[in-house]
């Protein structure tokens with residue numbers, strides 16, 4: 430079938446929803462399976478026009494080769510900054526320094542753009558979808574809306590694509606992870622829309638969870654009682670990067686250490702993220718992440734920002750007055766985001782012999798076979814998280830076992846063994 434089913438069969442659907450938004454027959458729907466919202470085309474309606482496949486970020490990410498592997502997957506930059514919002518409240522409620530919320534607010538307020546597609550909930554019991562924010566929302570208090578903060582989950586951009594199809598003259602801002610920005614750019618091109626009308630703000634992206642993590646959180650922290658919202662990062666309890674904040678349906682909100690989130694990731698991850706090396710969102714106009722450079726870091730939160738295009742430079746200039754910013758080198762950001770380490774995902778992707786090049790254009794500097802055992806362990810973990818709904822106790826046990834600290838004797842023996850090995854060398 431020449432449609433989205435190919436991506437789903439290969440386990441590469443990332444639930445970005447762009448296929449659904451672009452389908453001229455409106456025949457793509459999503460079914461919840463293995464913690465993901467997987468696209469499926471109604472075969473009685475589908476004409477196999479191929480549009481959904483053409484925009485799908487599941488198959489491959491194409492890079493412009495420039496130097497070595499790390500340089501290629503980092504992309505190009507006109508300017509780089511560490512920055513944060515001058516609005517203390519916005520900075521406080523944002524994921525990091527509030528740079529994205531500030532840029533969006535300024536550009537809607539000034540009328541440079543007609544709308545921005547952002548999120549509006551912290552409830553992850555259903556598929557997350559972006560929705561349109563306009564200048565009116567800004568007037569009514571953007572700072573109190575549910576737009577800011579990071580959701581480490583797949584997000585559907587179907588509403589955004591449907592809206593640009595129907596409103597071809599609208600000037601719009603999109604915020605998204607690397608796969609979403611690639612898919613949205615492809616949609617603009619396939620729909621023959623004017624690319625200059627759109628501003629793409631890309632999030633640096635390590636990986637997302639799948640939606641099973643919501644039930645896992647409910648089981649682990651509330652004995653199965655329902656949650657109504659989760660902040661993956663919240664600065665209230667001790668500044669940036671902050672703890673997770675859980676809001677139960679009944680009872681007081683409570684905090685959970687960030688390390689618990691990191692531990693769960695390996696199990697509740699879509700397989701597509703395991704092969705992605707586009708951590709810095711190279712096709713965005715402006716890429717924004719947390720500031721881990723060691724320069725200007727603050728417990729109030731700050732961002733690292735890469736301005737990639739002329740359009741990005743224009744948007745950045747418009748927001749200048751509302752942001753504190755300090756120039757920083759591209760190398761500092763790339764190093765802080767451990768891009769070298771991330772390259773192992775490319776070799777994992779190369780081990781998928783049933784897929785063509787998942788990361789096209791990136792020079793290979795290592796042997797994929799060296800990563801095989803690590804890839805297999807990663808696959809085993811994420812496949813167990815995918816079936817969490819069927820076997821919750823087994824998965825919880827496995828996570829506990831994998832993360833249990835070895836006993837003190839074992840740890841001491843390990844140290845002695847490592848020391849002896851070094852001496853022998």
Ligand SMILES: Cc1cc2nc3c(=O)[nH]c(=O)nc-3n(C[C@H](O)[C@H](O)[C@H](O)COP(=O)(O)OP(=O)(O)OC[C@H]3O[C@@H](n4cnc5c(N)ncnc54)[C@H](O)[C@@H]3O)c2cc1C
Pocket residue numbers: 522523524525526527528529530531547548549576577578579580581582583584604605606632633634635636637717718719720721732733766
């Ligand atoms: C899945 C994911 C992985 C990330 N991984 C990294 C990383 O490895 N390293 C790093 O430095 N930074 C990472 N970030 C980025 C970081 O967490 C912050 O989002 C970023 O620094 C912007 O901060 P801010 O204060 O400017 O954002 P805010 O001002 O709080 O605004 C965030 C904006 O992003 C939108 N948004 C949130 N989540 C999503 C989503 N999943 N899809 C689409 N839009 C969304 C919100 O609606 C809001 O408009 C990641 C973010 C996400 C969502």
